[in-house]
Amino acid sequence: MTLGTATDRSTTDEAAAWWRSAVVYQIYPRSFADSDGDGIGDLNGITAHLDHLEALGVDVLWLSPVYPSPQDDNGYDISDYQDVDPLFGTLADLDRLLEALHARGMKLVMDLVVNHTSDEHPWFVESRSSATNPKRDWYWWRPSRPGHEPGEPGAEPTNWGSFFSGSAWELDEATGEYFLHLFSRKQPDLNWENPEVRQAVYAMMRWWLDRGVDGFRMDVINMISKDTSLPDGPLRGDGLYGDGSAYFITGPRIHEFLREMHAEVFEGRDAQLLTVGEMPGVTPEHAVLFTDPARRELDMVFQFEHVGLDHGDGKFDPRPLDLRDLKHSLGRWQEALAETGWNSLYWNNHDQPRIVSRFGDDGEFRRQSATMLGTVLHLHRGTPYVYQGEELGMANVGFTSVDQLRDIESVNHYRAAVAAGEDPAVVLDGIRKMGRDNARTPMQWDAGPQAGFTTGEPWIEVNPDHVDVNAAAQVDDPGSVFHHYRRLIELRHREPAVVHGDFTMLLPEHPAAYVFTREHDGVQLLVLGNFSGETLRLDLPDADAWADAELVIGNYDGGTDIAELRPWEGRVHRRSV
Ligand code: NOJ
Numbered sequence: 001m002t003l004g005t006a007t008d009r010s011t012t013d014e015a016a017a018w019w020r021s022a023v024v025y026q027i028y029p030r031s032f033a034d035s036d037g038d039g040i041g042d043l044n045g046i047t048a049h050l051d052h053l054e055a056l057g058v059d060v061l062w063l064s065p066v067y068p069s070p071q072d073d074n075g076y077d078i079s080d081y082q083d084v085d086p087l088f089g090t091l092a093d094l095d096r097l098l099e100a101l102h103a104r105g106m107k108l109v110m111d112l113v114v115n116h117t118s119d120e121h122p123w124f125v126e127s128r129s130s131a132t133n134p135k136r137d138w139y140w141w142r143p144s145r146p147g148h149e150p151g152e153p154g155a156e157p158t159n160w161g162s163f164f165s166g167s168a169w170e171l172d173e174a175t176g177e178y179f180l181h182l183f184s185r186k187q188p189d190l191n192w193e194n195p196e197v198r199q200a201v202y203a204m205m206r207w208w209l210d211r212g213v214d215g216f217r218m219d220v221i222n223m224i225s226k227d228t229s230l231p232d233g234p235l236r237g238d239g240l241y242g243d244g245s246a247y248f249i250t251g252p253r254i255h256e257f258l259r260e261m262h263a264e265v266f267e268g269r270d271a272q273l274l275t276v277g278e279m280p281g282v283t284p285e286h287a288v289l290f291t292d293p294a295r296r297e298l299d300m301v302f303q304f305e306h307v308g309l310d311h312g313d314g315k316f317d318p319r320p321l322d323l324r325d326l327k328h329s330l331g332r333w334q335e336a337l338a339e340t341g342w343n344s345l346y347w348n349n350h351d352q353p354r355i356v357s358r359f360g361d362d363g364e365f366r367r368q369s370a371t372m373l374g375t376v377l378h379l380h381r382g383t384p385y386v387y388q389g390e391e392l393g394m395a396n397v398g399f400t401s402v403d404q405l406r407d408i409e410s411v412n413h414y415r416a417a418v419a420a421g422e423d424p425a426v427v428l429d430g431i432r433k434m435g436r437d438n439a440r441t442p443m444q445w446d447a448g449p450q451a452g453f454t455t456g457e458p459w460i461e462v463n464p465d466h467v468d469v470n471a472a473a474q475v476d477d478p479g480s481v482f483h484h485y486r487r488l489i490e491l492r493h494r495e496p497a498v499v500h501g502d503f504t505m506l507l508p509e510h511p512a513a514y515v516f517t518r519e520h521d522g523v524q525l526l527v528l529g530n531f532s533g534e535t536l537r538l539d540l541p542d543a544d545a546w547a548d549a550e551l552v553i554g555n556y557d558g559g560t561d562i563a564e565l566r567p568w569e570g571r572v573h574r575r576s577v
Contacts, residue, residue, distance in 0.1 A: 031453075276300045
């Protein structure tokens with residue numbers, strides 16, 4: 001595919017927006033492919049598997065962090081932004097990967113984690129060394145709550161809980177002050193109010209772009225601007241800590257910071273770059289502002305609404321999805337960004353359970369449900385992201401013991417919930433369904449030992465289902481999930497209506513059918529997905545007009561009545577209008 005010619009990003013034309021017709025593939029390097037037998041995936045492992053990605057047809061790779069890190073949060077705790085952790089290889093290995101990708105016409109997007117650093121980053125080491133260190137103000141230091149001695153229960157400067165259980169504040173004994181960490185205590189938040197911090201981050205970003213990388217996925221980037229008065233938040237469900245999100249999600253200076261970043265880092269670069277901001281809690285109203293090309297902030301954002309619809313009292317208390325909620329939510333985002341801005345489309349990433357287990361059927365109808373889910377997602381208007389293994393229909397693991405877990409979020413949650421008196425079996429059940437380790441088991445390359453991921457002992461157990469579900473088997477099978485994803489990507493590349501078409505939701509109140517049209521330049525597409533194991537007969541608007549339409553892609557052999565959907569069937573029809 002041709003991605004267009006290099007264009008100055010200050011224009012808003014189609015070549016500048018090349019990423020609208022692209023598909024991005026996310027790699028979680030520690031779980032993708034291990035080239036040296038230490039049980040942890042690495043850069044050379046990725047380079048060795050580029051044929052797989054090229055056969056799939058993806059345009060861009062996004063790498064989760066490979067920088068030096070104590071690995072408290074698997075690399076999202078960075079201690080040096082301008083190097084590679086020896087676990088994953090060297091800078092030279094990264095350069096080779098980049099060159100190999102570019103030679104195949106693919107691009108590389110790096111993870112940018114600048115809401116926080118590791119507590120072992122030299123910036124923080126300096127900052128914590130004394131209350132008068134010039135870098136003290138690079139992080140959020142606060143004295144204990146008035147009337148409390150440091151270290152006393154309740155002495156934390158605010159009542160905020162961290163995303164990884166416990167308080168969001170950690171006492172530093174040496175200076176008697178607390179520092180803020182929205183995530184683990186080894187991930188102190190950077191203080192973006194300080195212009196030196198911002199300039200240091202921009203310089204680092206320019207360094208990566210000068211090296212040849214093609215953009216950034218920006219970790220929790222809508223949390224970098226905080227309400228500097230740091231008020232307490234309403235108590236969370238655990239009854240122990242407050243929810244401070246109103247004071248750090250889409251904070252007062254966020255648009256200003258992102259515009260400044262654009263001007264300092266991206267403006268005037270004569271290259272095709274991609275920026276996507278991860279934004280928990282972002283609203284469609286703000287997403288339009290973040291992604292309006294004229295405002296020069298970001299190309300697109302990852303919103304979280306659709307992956308929160310099956311959360312009950314917190315993410316580890318899942319409830320069944322009501323399909324009408326999903327249609328309402330994604331439909332609302334389609335509408336909100338129809339004229340201005342752009343959506344990213346995803347079911348999976350390294351933080352989400354596997355979609356075939358979550359919204360599909362990972363038993364009898366695994367192939368059908370995985371391919372239907374892919375079809376529905378990729379036919380929305382926006383840029384689709386495929387997470388490693390999604391193209392094989394990889395499923396949740398079914399963890400039976402806490403010893404199998406590796407993720408700091410799950411491990412901390414288990415400890416905290418059990419300590420608070422919850423039934424350990426119920427807590428584990430929530431983690432089994434929703435835990436992030438589900439996404440992080442090794443990529444299933446073949447049916448052999450350790451799924452062909454490593455010759456050593458993998459850092460996290462391989463899913464036993466790899467004997468049936470693996471890349472080697474699927475690449476040879478035209479009816480596989482892999483080939484369905486390949487066809488979806490190919491369809492996007494050849495059919496402008498997939499990229500540009502207007503979106504119209506049909507049958508929004510149907511409890512099991514997901515139906516919509518896309519229309520562009522005299523072409524209309526009808527997308528049908530059955531989110532159930534039952535055969536459905538639909539009361540389809542305009543059914544007669546579609547009766548003879550071409551079947552562009554489907555996950556069953558042989559045709560059917562336009563208004564009938566077999567279990568987990570997904571189809572796209574095309575007609576001229
Ligand atoms: C979001 C990342 O996707 C997640 O994996 C990480 O734990 C947090 N941000 C903290 O960096």
